[in-house]
Amino acid sequence: MIETWLGAAKVVGDRTAIGTLLLSRFVERVYFLMKPIAWKPGPKQDQQLPSIEVPVGFVTDFASVPRAFWSALPPDGEYTYAAILHDYLYWNQATDRATADLVLKAAMEDFGVSTTDAFLVYNGVKIGGQGPWNDNAALKAAGEKRILKVFPTDPTTRWEDWKRRPDVFA
Secondary structure, three states, X not given: OHHHHHHOOOOEOOEOEEOOOOXXXXXXXXXXXXXXXXXXXXXXXXXXXXXXXXXXXXXXXXXXXXXXXXXXXXXXOOOHHHHHHHHHHXXXXXXXXXXXXXXXXXXXXXXXOOHHHHHHHHHHHHHHOHHXXXXXXXXXXXXXXXXXXXXXXXXXXXXXHXXXXXXXXX
16 A cells, blocks of 8 residues: 555655644644655665555654754754654654664655754654663553544543543544
């Protein structure tokens, strides 16, 4: 399925992203996809990078930028799409961490993120990403899930409460 969907993608220049962001959120700055998104490396990018399909219902916090830096690098900058791909790879862990970080970098290039912002975001995850990578592995091992099949309808719903419900996950 992903090959068909990605194969039908419109490539503009060297850019290959599929699906516009359609999101909803919990009360906290925690979001979930209302439709899937995908990405594959463009013709001038490393073809060893994996194609990524992020499913409907995936839960993300966008870019995990420390609050002190939000004025320069907000969590929802031009790199948001790339950050969601990266969050999914860090959660899924079907690739190694270095590959996940390279996908982030390549996707930011596709979205025309400024060289400075891309440098800061990419190097930030290279330096500080091991903790979140390990945390995600531990959370998954403890049974936490991040792909919803049931979405909250109450706008005051908290992620911390919703994730305790076993009947809402794919």
